[in-house]
Amino acid sequence: MTRVTNSSTSSLSPRPAGSPLPWSRKQVRHFFGQLLTHIVLIALGAVFAIPFLWLVSTSLKPDAQIFKLPPEWIPKPFTWSNYTQAMNFIPFGKYFLNTFYIAIFNVAAMVVSCTLTAYGFARIQWPGRDILFIVLVSTLMIPYPVTLIPQFLIFREVDWIGTFKPLTIPALTGSAFYIFLLRQFYMTIPQELSDAARIDGCSEFGIFRRIMFPLTKPAMATVGLFTFMANWNDFLGPLIYLSNKDQYTLAIGIYGYFTAHSARWSLFMAAATVMIMPVIVLFFFTQRTFIQGITLTGIKG
Secondary structure, three states, X not given: OHHHHHHHHHHOOOOOOOOOOOOOHHHHHHHHHHHHHHHHHHHHHHHHHHHHHHHHHHHOOOHHHOOOOOOOOOOOOOOOHHHHHHHHHOOHHHHHHHHHHHHHHHHHHHHHHHHHHHHHHHHOOOOOHHHHHHHHHHHHHOOHHHHHHHHHHHHHHOOOOOOOHHHHHHHHHOOHHXXXXXXXXXXXXXXXHHHHHHHOOOOHHHHHHHHHHHHOHHHHHHHHHHHHHHHHOOXXXXXXXXXXXXXXXXXXXXXXXXXXXXXXXXXXXXHHHHHHHHHHHXXXXXXXXXXXXXXXXXXXX
């Protein structure tokens, strides 16, 4: 009996301080699940990065090295002159400023118009609000080619063809998708905040400016980034409405360069790389706000 007692006592003795605890089955499954998830995400990220890496690699290659088989990823030698040639053939600076002006104007106009409209749909009670919102959202199902010709005829009647106005002024009327996105965000904010501000004598615009505006910054940043990317990469709009070469955007200018020099793939890739760099840099510095805005604008049940 003495031996049994001693052995049982020794087995129940406390674990030495500092010794690691054994993992449970749940912790082991969680660890390997997270590991597998990261491996899959890294693999998918590498696959999606291949076109961009090939774009940059081709922009630095001599023409004779582009179509070699097997393909060579590292240029030999690095032909940095491709960038200077691509940017000097067309008025790159002028096209860049035109594109930047259109994109920034649309960002400012779209954020202001969509934010105010979404606030009215989400936080203010007025007759016919829900019906009008359904009508607004239903316009998302109308394909753009259906409204393309009517819009062109309207802009022609007001003598806007050949100017930046068809590419900028419509942004002042907002976008149904962005209004929907911001409305869903406003609906996640407790109504008690607005009621408390009204009790203190704050006007509706004061509630928007002092309470809602600071809380809406992530969603507004999401709308701004989407708008900037759409207008920076827009090709169809400038192709239809712009006729003067001095008003061309980067998309139209690079396309004209490609049609004139279809055999100079290295220069074309260099121009395309320079064009997409602002979007990449912008997303790199705003990705946290962008992801937060996407998360907070989820559909409220």
